[in-house]
Structures are given as C-alpha cells and as structure tokens.
Amino acid sequence: MRFGGRIQAAIEVLEDIIERRTPAAHALRDWGKAHRFAGSKDRACIGGIVFDALRRKSSTLWRMGYDDEEETGAARALVLGTMVWGWDESADSLTAIFAEDDHAPAALSVGEIAALQGGRDLALAPDWVRADIPEWIWPAFTNNFAENAVAEGQAMLARPPLDLRVNALKAGRKAVLAKLKDLGAIAAKLSPMGVRIKAGTKLERLPNIQSDPVFLTGEVEIQDEGSQIVSMMVDAKPGETVLDYCAGGGGKTLALAADMKNAGKIYAYDIDKRRLAPLYARAQRAGATNIEVVQPPQSNLKKYRGSIDRVLVDAPCSGSGTWRRHPDAKWRLSLSTLELRITEQKAVLDQAKQYVRPDGLLIYVTCSLFAEENEGQVYAFLEDNKDFELLSAGEVWEDRIGTNKAMPWSEDGCTLTMTPASTDTDGFFLAVMRKIKKVAL
Numbered sequence: 001m002r003f004g005g006r007i008q009a010a011i012e013v014l015e016d017i018i019e020r021r022t023p024a025a026h027a028l029r030d031w032g033k034a035h036r037f038a039g040s041k042d043r044a045c046i047g048g049i050v051f052d053a054l055r056r057k058s059s060t061l062w063r064m065g066y067d068d069e070e071e072t073g074a075a076r077a078l079v080l081g082t083m084v085w086g087w088d089e090s091a092d093s094l095t096a097i098f099a100e101d102d103h104a105p106a107a108l109s110v111g112e113i114a115a116l117q118g119g120r121d122l123a124l125a126p127d128w129v130r131a132d133i134p135e136w137i138w139p140a141f142t143n144n145f146a147e148n149a150v151a152e153g154q155a156m157l158a159r160p161p162l163d164l165r166v167n168a169l170k171a172g173r174k175a176v177l178a179k180l181k182d183l184g185a186i187a188a189k190l191s192p193m194g195v196r197i198k199a200g201t202k203l204e205r206l207p208n209i210q211s212d213p214v215f216l217t218g219e220v221e222i223q224d225e226g227s228q229i230v231s232m233m234v235d236a237k238p239g240e241t242v243l244d245y246c247a248g249g250g251g252k253t254l255a256l257a258a259d260m261k262n263a264g265k266i267y268a269y270d271i272d273k274r275r276l277a278p279l280y281a282r283a284q285r286a287g288a289t290n291i292e293v294v295q296p297p298q299s300n301l302k303k304y305r306g307s308i309d310r311v312l313v314d315a316p317c318s319g320s321g322t323w324r325r326h327p328d329a330k331w332r333l334s335l336s337t338l339e340l341r342i343t344e345q346k347a348v349l350d351q352a353k354q355y356v357r358p359d360g361l362l363i364y365v366t367c368s369l370f371a372e373e374n375e376g377q378v379y380a381f382l383e384d385n386k387d388f389e390l391l392s393a394g395e396v397w398e399d400r401i402g403t404n405k406a407m408p409w410s411e412d413g414c415t416l417t418m419t420p421a422s423t424d425t426d427g428f429f430l431a432v433m434r435k436i437k438k439v440a441l
Contacts, residue, residue, distance in 0.1 A: 001042040004104025010049035014075035024328035053082040054327035063119045091116040155421035156324040159199035162206045164220040166193045168258040171219035191228040218285040226425030231255035238263035240309040245352045250279035257288035269294040308355045314365045315345040321367040321427020358437040374429040388433045
C-alpha cells in the first residue's frame with residue numbers, strides 16, 4: 001500500500017471506532033481481515049495513525065473546527081489533523097500524496113486547507129480539550145490534580161515506551177542491557193530492574209521483544225515501570241506468604257517471586273480463571289517456583305484466612321492511568337462503567353481483608369488517576385474497618401527507590417500516585433494498610 005491508501009484506511013478504522021464505539025484493537029483486526037492484501041508494515045502504519053489520532057482526539061478535532069465527534073467527516077478531520085500536527089505533513093504534502101494514489105482520500109477541501117494551515121488557536125480551547133480528557137470526567141480529573149490537570153492530561157498524549165523488568169532469578173540488568181544494546185535499551189530511571197526502549201515517531205515501531213531470546217528464556221518480562229515499582233512497594237520478603245488477590249496474567253506475581261528470591265509462597269488468585277491461564281507458562285519461563293495458582297471460586301482460599309503476611313489487591317478500575325497505551329479506552333469510559341468499577345473495588349477489599357494476619361499488610365493498588373477509585377476507597381474502607389490503619393508508603397518509596405529521583409503525588413503524605421507527568425510511568429495508585437494486632441489485657 002502507498003501512504004495515501006494507508007491514510008484512507010486509518011480514516012475507515014476511526015469511523016468504525018467513533019460510530020460503533022468499537023475497541024481500537026478490534027477495529028484494526030476487522031479491517032485487516034477484510035483487507036488481507038495489507039502487509040505487516042501497512043497494518044503497523046495504519047495502527048500508528050489510529051492510536052496517535054485517538055490520543056489527541058479532542059484537541060485535533062477542535063483545531064479542525066469540530067465541536068462534536070459525531071459530526072459528519074469527523075474521522076477524516078481527525079486523521080488529517082494528526083498527519084499535519086503529529087506526523088509533520090502539511091496541506092501541500094497531503095495534496096500531493098492524495099493526487100498520486102487512487103486509493104487515497106478525496107482531495108482536501110478549501111475549508112480543510114484553511115484549518116490545517118491555521119485553524120483554531122489551541123491555547124483558546126477549554127482546558128479539557130487541551131488536556132484531551134473527556135469533558136464529562138474533567139471535574140474528577142481536576143479534583144485530583146487541580147492546577148496541574150492540563151499538564152497531567154497532556155503527559156498521556158505521547159506514545160509510551162516499551163518497559164521491561166529484568167528477572168533477577170535469571171539475569172542482571174547490566175547483562176540484559178548489553179544484549180539489547182542494538183534496540184536502544186537504556187536503564188530505567190526509577191526501577192532498579194527496569195529497562196526501557198523509547199517509543200518512536202510516525203512510522204517507527206517498537207521491537208517485537210517477545211520473539212527475542214532474552215524474553216523467550218525468561219530473562220525479562222514486559223512490565224511498565226510503574227507496575228514494577230508497585231510490586232517493589234509490596235516489599236515482600238523471602239520466606240513470607242503473599243496473596244495476589246487479583247493476579248490476572250501474573251505480571252506483579254512474577255515480580256514478587258523475584259523480589260522474594262523464590263523463598264516463601266505466593267498464592268495467585270483471580271475471580272476469572274481465564275485471566276490466570278497465562279501465568280502457568282510465564283512462571284515456568286521465569287523460573288518462579290514459589291507461585292501457587294489458586295483457581296476460583298473464592299472458597300478455595302478458605303484455609304488461608306487470617307494467615308497471609310501481605311495481601312495485594314490490584315483492583316479492577318477505570319484504567320485511566322494507562323490511557324497513553326490504550327487511548328480508545330479513554331473515550332469509551334462511561335459513568336456507568338466507572339460506578340461499576342467503584343462497586344467492584346469495595347467488594348474486593350471487603351473480600352481480601354479476611355486473609356490478612358494480625359499485624360499483616362493489605363496493599364491496595366489501581367491503575368487509575370481518579371480519587372473516587374483511590375483515596376476515596378481507602379478512606380471509606382478504613383472508616384468501616386477500624387482494625388486496619390493506614391501506613392506511610394512514602395517511607396518504603398524512600399527506602400527502595402530513593403529521594404533524589406522523580407517523586408509521585410501524595411494527597412495525604414501516606415498514599416502514592418504515580419503519573420506519566422510526575423514519574424514518567426503509567427498512572428498507578430498505592431496504599432498500604434496494616435491489620436492492627438489486638439493486645440491481650
């Protein structure tokens with residue numbers, strides 16, 4: 001495919017996403033199935049345009065003169081704006097590209113040329129437009145970040161890097177960096193086991209690390225640096241018992257196993273056994289031998305009540321902290337979905353607390369940037385459970401990460417919120433609560 005045809009394909013995919021609220025990955029997959037002549041480079045280019053467009057959907061449409069994504073031609077306007085303001089094209093270069101390709105979009109109109117050459121001044125746009133945050137959730141976003149809300153939103157607009165966690169059970173970071181030198185790998189700034197490969201621009205693609213020997217042999221796992229730090233903040237010690245209550249595919253479970261040096265026991269549980277399925281092969285590849293997968297139902301955890309040293313609850317949430325990786329989710333989030341996640345968070349905290357031993361820890365984590373899912377849940381839990389107290393996670397941060405590096409947000413001096421703007425990671429919230437040990441009189 002020539003570039004003009006790729007641009008037209010991106011418009012068609014975005015029409016599907018906007019008009020039918022189709023997840024971006026599904027829309028791209030469906031387009032690929034219907035156009036099997038497209039090669040891997042074609043699909044990568046189309047995907048790059050689509051995701052770049054979605055990251056800046058509000059601001060790009062506003063600059064193009066659109067106030068509603070439902071307006072006719074919005075997908076086309078979004079792609080045209082992305083090509084000029086994100087891919088360094090111009091009205092003149094697009095005119096030439098479209099003229100030489102029969103599969104390219106129709107020629108630019110006079111109005112489109114005017115918008116691309118000048119257009120609205122983004123500095124005059126509403127804050128939620130400049131931050132590219134959905135208007136309906138903007139009050140909650142500003143409630144969390146106040147005068148820094150626009151900057152926090154804009155920090156999620158760039159392509160995210162590929163972050164890897166070096167598996168300490170099999171390798172050291174220095175050796176891994178040497179093996180990945182040709183891929184431009186560098187040491188992460190915060191996680192001592194983190195390796196980062198910076199995102200490219202336009203047609204540049206991140207490497208398929210899953211086909212590299214360093215991945216296939218279990219020396220690294222794909223894990224955002226923020227997720228790595230959350231795992232470190234659990235501060236699990238060799239010989240302890242840990243319950244990863246919402247383990248999913250096991251990214252944090254594997255990080256905990258390495259932190260514990262395979263000594264002790266990690267119970268990995270999830271209400272959906274399908275999410276747990278990859279963990280078996282991942283643990284074997286990583287050489288993590290202290291993990292025991294506990295299949296649902298929850299009754300299978302009955303024998304562990306009141307006996308676990310550290311219970312990690314990586315709760316279901318809006319996923320707003322990962323919007324730079326999943327920008328379409330930003331625009332598909334609804335109030336009803338957010339309310340459902342908040343209900344689920346309360347439920348999993350109430351369930352997980354029963355497994356914490358006296359003087360043990362309950363660690364609550366989300367990849368959300370909304371106080372309603374974070375501090376709000378923690379304070380409500382503490383109000384209803386007087387036998388738990390909030391500890392200072394900042395002290396653990398200082399011990400394990402340091403004080404001379406980028407610091408996370410903290411509304412209360414105890415809980416922590418990492419963000420793309422503050423720590424150059426995905427957004428993660430963490431709170432540590434201790435079950436108070438009753439003293440016999």
